[in-house]
Amino acid sequence: MLPSVLPIEADHVPVLADEVLAALSPAPGDTVVDCTFGSGGHSQLLLGRLQGDGKLIAVDRDPTVTPYFERLRRGSGAKMRLLHGEFSVVLAQLASNGVRADAILLDLGVSSMQLDRPERGFSYAADAPLDMRMDPSAALSAREVVNESGEWELGDIFRRYGEERYARPIARAIIRRRAKQPFERSGDLVATIKEAIPAPARFGEGHPAKRVFQALRIEVNDELGALERALPAALEMLRPHGRLAVISFHSLEDRIVKRFLRESEHGCTCPPDFPRCACGATPLLRAVPRRAIRPGAAEIARNSRSASARLRVAVKVG
Numbered sequence: 001m002l003p004s005v006l007p008i009e010a011d012h013v014p015v016l017a018d019e020v021l022a023a024l025s026p027a028p029g030d031t032v033v034d035c036t037f038g039s040g041g042h043s044q045l046l047l048g049r050l051q052g053d054g055k056l057i058a059v060d061r062d063p064t065v066t067p068y069f070e071r072l073r074r075g076s077g078a079k080m081r082l083l084h085g086e087f088s089v090v091l092a093q094l095a096s097n098g099v100r101a102d103a104i105l106l107d108l109g110v111s112s113m114q115l116d117r118p119e120r121g122f123s124y125a126a127d128a129p130l131d132m133r134m135d136p137s138a139a140l141s142a143r144e145v146v147n148e149s150g151e152w153e154l155g156d157i158f159r160r161y162g163e164e165r166y167a168r169p170i171a172r173a174i175i176r177r178r179a180k181q182p183f184e185r186s187g188d189l190v191a192t193i194k195e196a197i198p199a200p201a202r203f204g205e206g207h208p209a210k211r212v213f214q215a216l217r218i219e220v221n222d223e224l225g226a227l228e229r230a231l232p233a234a235l236e237m238l239r240p241h242g243r244l245a246v247i248s249f250h251s252l253e254d255r256i257v258k259r260f261l262r263e264s265e266h267g268c269t270c271p272p273d274f275p276r277c278a279c280g281a282t283p284l285l286r287a288v289p290r291r292a293i294r295p296g297a298a299e300i301a302r303n304s305r306s307a308s309a310r311l312r313v314a315v316k317v318g
């Protein structure tokens, strides 16, 4: 059941808020899509620019954002609706229904509310059920991934999505431990990771389980697949001169965004095995600015979670 009052955790602090606002610069009458509503920090700022005249479509796959959405709706005169679902699916549906947007925001990853609620299982710092689903009704949780994937598969997930140096020894240790008893809690996984890595690495930079937890979260929520599918759907949904802003938090995400923007700037949509361009290649997007925007020292000091953020912005060619 959804909480009827706002959860007690502090709201998520919107990252690169001024930069997002400047990049998307919504005007009264615009339609804005916030694909990652969270606690609505960015949405609130964007709504301010709509001045009650325009529409905000909020999307989130986590139903626990509903009280935050209701709070924002009560305090705003604008037309707003919340769509629960995976943003690539929602954007594709909206686009195919002919809905068009002037500004689209994707602020990727998990929110502070998800990270700070131990029972969601995202954090290696608290012992909790192994879960990590952004959408609690999704079929796959971290429990299944950890207990049912093969050794190579696990090693691959940790190396690819976590850039974990000790991916293989950790995968091997997980297989050994679960043969005796399946993993149920994050604390058991943290203990197994610590035992599997050389002693000096246990005291290195950052928590020893940080990379494995990031990798599992990405796998459980198909975060990179969702992003790959969402970008073309967002492009389709944008009106000419519409603006797209994407905030990523690690290089795997940023690489996908950067490649998509580069390809869309070039414009060719031919399959990669075509010997020559046959599509008449016209640029579809223009990245503005060309480089990613990073938070300044003052923002990082205020909000350490912003440290790895990169904002990329593009305008649809008219």
Ligand SMILES: C[S@@+](CC[C@H](N)C(=O)[O-])C[C@H]1O[C@@H](n2cnc3c(N)ncnc32)[C@H](O)[C@@H]1O
Pocket (backbone or CB within 6 Å): 012, 013, 014, 015, 035, 036, 037, 038, 039, 040, 041, 042, 043, 059, 060, 061, 062, 065, 085, 086, 087, 088, 107, 108, 109, 110, 111, 112, 134, 226, 227
């Ligand atoms: C970093 S938070 C966004 C915070 C928000 N900008 C704010 O200011 O409060 C990311 C949110 O996006 C949601 N999310 C992440 N990936 C998603 C996806 N593929 N589809 C729908 N929602 C997603 C998460 O559930 C989370 O609530």
